[in-house]
Amino acid sequence: MKAIVHDVYGTTDVLRLRDVERPRISDEEVLVAVRAAAVDPGVLIFMAGRPYLARLAAGLRRPRVPVLGRDLAGVVTEVGPRVTRFRPGDEVYGTSLRGTYAEFTATHQKRLAPKPANVSFAQAAAVPVSGMTALRAVRDSGQVRPGHRVLVIGASGGVGSQAVQIAKAYGATVTGVCAPEKTRFVRSLGADDVLDYTRAEIDRDGPVHDVVIDTGGDRPLSLLRRALTPRGTLALVGGDWTRGPLLGGYGRQILGAPLLSTVVGQRLRAVNAVERTEDLDELSELIRSGALTPPVDRSYPLAEAAEALRHFTEGRPAGKVVITV
Ligand SMILES: NC(=O)c1ccc[n+]([C@@H]2O[C@H](COP(=O)([O-])OP(=O)(O)OC[C@H]3O[C@@H](n4cnc5c(N)ncnc54)[C@H](OP(=O)(O)O)[C@@H]3O)[C@@H](O)[C@H]2O)c1
Known part of the structure; x- marks a missing residue:
């Protein structure tokens, strides 16, 4: 599958669009065909390995997870034997610790919620x-x-x-x-x-x-x-x-x-954000009721992820920058 990867810390110059192996899922994981992902400062911090404190999570010398990205919205394509909440074909949104700037990602079922039907994949990816x-x-x-x-x-x-x-x-x-x-x-x-x-x-x-x-x-x-x-x-x-x-x-x-x-x-x-289903479910309710409309400033295709990150840091976006796959 195609993915945006980085083998070393640095600027957007270290990012490459490469073919990598599709992730394998464990018992409670879900394989998602990613339709959209989003940009936030956490992605840039993991790309740069700075501030250095972040390397405790991202990897001391080099990135532990080469694929960039955390937010996702997409379609379930495969589920582990102990997954109870999702089936192939379900539209979902949430987060993954295995990188989401890719055609597929694997993530624990507790990190996902059903995507509200009244928003696009790009809007849903702007939320988690x-x-x-x-x-x-x-x-x-x-x-x-x-x-x-x-x-x-x-x-x-x-x-x-x-x-x-x-x-x-x-x-x-x-x-x-x-x-x-x-x-x-x-x-x-x-x-x-x-x-x-x-x-x-x-x-x-x-x-x-x-x-x-x-x-x-x-x-x-x-x-x-x-x-x-x-x-x-x-x-x-x-x-x-x-x-x-x-x-x-x-x-x-x-x-x-x-x-x-x-x-x-x-x-x-x-404030310490914790990524959990209950909070995604509350956000879904707000989206469905019309109280929360995910604001997307601009979308970029996967191959232009580096440009999306540059727009996020230099383009003064209003709302979220999104990557579509
Ligand atoms: N605690 C956690 O768990 C957690 C989780 C997620 C994010 N964060 C952190 O939260 C911060 C915001 O994240 P984000 O995703 O919202 O980033 P963001 O999209 O870049 O938003 C930050 C906003 O700050 C505004 N800003 C810049 N200088 C300002 C100033 N002097 N006065 C007032 N506003 C100013 C910018 O808008 P203008 O163009 O209007 O200046 C910008 O839209 C980051 O530091 C991020 O690392 C923390």
Whole structure:
């Protein structure tokens, strides 16, 4: 089968479109013919092997899994003997740890859910990693309730664009923070207000937000706290992951927030996305009801995966960049 592989860490120059063996499935795995996959910072971090902390998972000296990609949407072609939830022919979406920029991938049945019929494969592939992260930020870390005021920083990004929609579905009043050219897009997601970060800082309205969800930029905790009510919650999803060779932009959530949280009235929480069926099922419900529309900025064919990754880092996409197979 054709796949986008990398044998060493580096830039998009290390990526190759190659013929590799089709993965074999174990008892509880499903073989999926991939129709679409998506781009997120995690893919670039695994490609680059930077920040170095990521190599604990990706492989210390070279990539443990040569095929790139984690999100997928596709059609089940084969199931292991202990798979109970899927049959060949089922349309599914979810994640795989064996790479998804390929014609086929194998993955555990618990990483998949039936694809909602009202979205395309490209839209479905835009959801798993970013959507599950957004859901955890809104529901678990932020504990968003009806009537809450929520500020989403990075509202035009993969996680932020879905966090805006999920927070609205949870009954919040949402302000999205984004670049000036993205304000129309963020309003189209349902944000009640937008804040152009080139014109005002996030504490423009004072300490009025019950929940701040931070997915973009690299603001200090002191500034983020100034946008929160005295008992408010900061959900730190991520930030500028290109900063610093060891931790990237993750210093605030790995070190700063847990320490400071013990001595201040606000709750400062790092969001850790866990990929599981129950969360995919909740996202599916939101998609079916029309509360969540996966926003796709642009799609690229598999052979142009390197171009898709470059567009993601340099093209300032609004929503997700997708790869179709
Ligand atoms: N904790 C977890 O488990 C987890 C899971 C997934 C992702 N993450 C992390 O979460 C972060 C976001 O991921 P993503 O997939 O949403 O990335 P993304 O699609 O690149 O979105 C990030 C957004 O941040 C915005 N941004 C950049 N500079 C900004 C600034 N100074 N102020 C406000 N917004 C700014 C950008 O939009 P503009 O064009 O508007 O600037 C961009 O759309 C990354 O660091 C990623 O590694 C963490």
